Amino acid sequence: MKILVTGGAGFIGSAVVRHLINDIQATVLVVDSLTYAGNLESLAAVSQSPRYHFIQADICDAAAMKRAFTEFQPDAVMHLAAESHVDRSIDGPAAFIETNIVGTYTLLEAARAYWSSLSSEKKSAFRFHHISTDEVYGDLHGTDDLFVETTPYAPSSPYSASKASSDHLVRAWHRTYGLPVIITNCSNNYGPYHFPEKLIPLVILNALAGKPLPVYGEGLQIRDWLYVEDHARALYKVVSEGVVGETYNIGGHNERKNIEVVKTICTILDELIADKPNGITHFAELITHVTDRPGHDMRYAIDAGKIARELGWKPQETFETGIRKTVEWYLNNSEWWQRVQSGAYVGERLGLNK
Structure with a gap:
């Protein structure tokens, strides 16, 4: 299977590419514009494979997207390229x-033109898989409510509104033009190679440096945490076995308050690190409450029953196993995150189109 992966140098995208190359034996074209969050060092483990190909291109560049489809001739697209940080x-x-909006439109048009040119057999097999977020659904107020695939959209931030817009575009291209699309909406991802501005890697790395661990408000916001490698496995399940026109919610079945996540990381670090920075006894002493962000949703939670019933996917990691693996990965891969923090990883980008 030949799969074009947009945003393949990002956090989730690189996990998908590593899974496709190492476990599925697929041939992959990574299309990434390499903004600040795109890091080719996250793909180092697969970059020497003859089935790995990379081009640096912006999904808003219609000519580049047309060229990518024409030259690579993919069987499927997995569209992960997006700006994704709420702050x-x-x-x-x-x-x-x-x-998120113009880029998705440009990619849809390139995919539609390519798909229209295929033989009937290849046309029926082609898939455009759009990877989105549970944040498009807005906020859950009840303690027992869950996001399902038919939950009405009510985005709260510019980020989630832009992703909601892209979801609607993808559905419209299916309804209007017949483009064979599938959409997935996932909960909060975490795991190796996560850019350090996000909550979990930020807490780990700040703790190691003896810096404050910022928690918005009282830290009572609840998120459903999904280990990124579980997500990668789910995404391949969907693109290879999912039903055209359908949406699948992907969650980790791991609801935690933000403050609980931070304290769990502190407990693991207490266990693993004897010599603590700045004379502290426990890492939790570094927790610092800061002013909450505007429009901050209080609770997200996914009902992932549909993908379990129809495609047989369930997460392999609990939050306890996944967060320990994540902390240990950051402790054992300091070169990766130090090069991100210093900006040195940007220098590795030249001459790597393959």
Whole structure:
């Protein structure tokens, strides 16, 4: 199977590419514009495979997208390229509108033109898999409510609104043009190679440096945490076995308050690190409550029953096993995150189109 993966140098995208190359034996073309969050060092483990190909290109560049389809001739697209950090979307929403909405439109048009040119057999087998977020559904207020595939959209941030817009575009291209699409909406991912601005890697790395561990408000916001390698396995299940036109919610069955996540990381670090920074006895002493972000949703939680029933996928990791693996990965891979923090990883980008 030949799969074009947009955003394949990002956190989730690189996990998908590693899974496709190592476990599925697929041939992969990574298309990534290499913004700050795109890191080719996250793909180092598969970059020497003859089935791995990379081009640096923006999904908003229609000519580049047309060229990628024409030259690679994919059997499927897995569209992960997106601006995804809520705080950044509040400070500068324009990039989110451009990449998540205009970029998705541009990619859909390139995919539609390519798909229209295929033989009837290849046309029926082609898939456009759009990877989205549970944040499009907005906020859950009840303690027992769960997001299902038919939950009405009610996005709260510029980020989630832009992703909701892209979801609607994908559905419209299916309804209007017949493009064979599938959509997935996932809960919060965590795991190896996560960019350090996100909660879990930020807490780990701040703790190691003896810096404050910032928690929005009282830290009572609840998220359903999904280990990124479980997500990668789910995404391949969907693109290879999912029903055209359907949406599948992917969750980890691991609801935790943010403050609980932070304290769990502190407990694991207490166990693993004897010499603690700045004379502290326990890492939890570094927890610092900061002013909450505007429009912060209080609770997200996914009902992942549909993908379990119809495709047989369930997460392999519990939060306890996944968060321990994550902490240990950051402790054992300091070169990767130090190069991200210093910006040195940017220098590795030249001359790597393959």
